[in-house]
Amino acid sequence: MRQDFRCNCPFTSALDVLGDKWILVIVKQMLIEGKETFKDFTESEEAIATNILSAKLKLMEEVGIIIKTQRPHNKKTNLYLLTDKGLALTPILVELATWSDKHLRDLHPTIVNGEAVELLRNDKAAFTSELEKKYRKKLAILSKRNSG
């Protein structure tokens, strides 16, 4: 599953990397649901198979949107964290959700429609920057723990 590019178009090249069923879902789980370990991902409602998960995490690391780390004094559990390159996918996710909210409800009426979606509708930019800010805060806390 090496990375190849079909051509020099920026749109197409983004889809050469992100155009599959799982990568952006995994990013969403990290960014919004706070998932960070292999086990976390396997327990998500999307129910990804462990072999696919393993392959995708490897690819995402190669591409540079996540890094693999550990907590101090724990050799068992791996932590997968978004890099800046991965965090920069937030606006794409937000636009995807916006499109779902507006245009997918006819095909899929049970799409969630709660508080968070309300926030998204009211101020997309704020929603985006809030997500990024929250994740960066989490990263800061983790790196403090690792050094302290």
Added chain:
Amino acid sequence: MRQDFRCNCPFTSALDVLGDKWILVIVKQMLIEGKETFKDFTESEEAIATNILSAKLKLMEEVGIIIKTQRPHNKKTNLYLLTDKGLALTPILVELATWSDKHLRDLHPTIVNGEAVELLRNDKAAFTSELEKKYRKKLAILSKRNSG
């Protein structure tokens, strides 16, 4: 290739529909490169195979992001046009290209870097609305011809 949804998450549901190698590329070709016939798509630089193209166009029509029409007095050539639901994918495409421009050049140095990318960088919102406006104009001209 029927449409199924993994869960009720708006992010994941968008990817249930759009999460593949081709659909958003085809939308890009319609929106930006003005492609509209089966032949147009087969002649693109991305070089999609005709069987895949056929399957994807069918799916896109089922999902409601394109419609299949014809020009008056021409039974041979089919026209594929974006619906409102399809045009609403523009912001997603723009965010994908923005991410490519900022974060994919290290992996893929020959990504185009011309005038259009410059415009995108300088004013993303203007770039988006300009694309939508231009496409709507095209639609208006076509529908005028069909009635006149």
Added chain:
DNA sequence: GTATTCGCTTGCATTATGCAAGTTATTTTC
């Protein structure tokens, strides 16, 4: 030191994608 948990890998089935050739209906050319 035994059991459990975590992070995988492996084997096999199914679905998606890719290539090349063929088919049918329509239009163009002469």
Added chain:
DNA sequence: GAAAATAACTTGCATAATGCAAGCGAATAC
């Protein structure tokens, strides 16, 4: 108006991606 060209596909077959279930080794918990 018959022959050639064109547009829009379909079909058959190969490869790659995804999906399911079971297993396995290292680290941790008891």
